[in-house]
Amino acid sequence: MKEDRYTSCNVQIFWTETVVDRVRIPLDATSVPDGRFTLDQTYNPPRADYAKVGDPPGNRFNSHFATCKKKGEK
Ligand SMILES: [Zn+2]
Secondary structure (H helix, E strand, O other): OEEOOOOOOOEEEEEEEEEEOOEEEEEEEEOOOOEEEOOOEEOOOEEEEOOOOOHHHHEEEEEEHHHHHHHHHH
C-alpha cells in the first residue's frame, strides 16, 4: 500500500480500494478507534471494508473524503 499526501491539503493518506466496489478511496494514514473503514488484509494489497462492531481500533480508519478540511476547496 502506497502512502501519499492528499493533493489539496497535504495530509498523509494512503490509497486503497473498497472490497465490494473496488472504488479507489484515500484513507487517513492515522488509525482512529471509531474509524468507518477497516483494512481487509486477506487482499494484497489490503482493501477497505466497512468496519463492524468489535473490529480492533488499531485497524480502523476514516476516509479522507470525510475528514478533509479542504473539502470542496479547489
Ligand atoms: Zn485533505
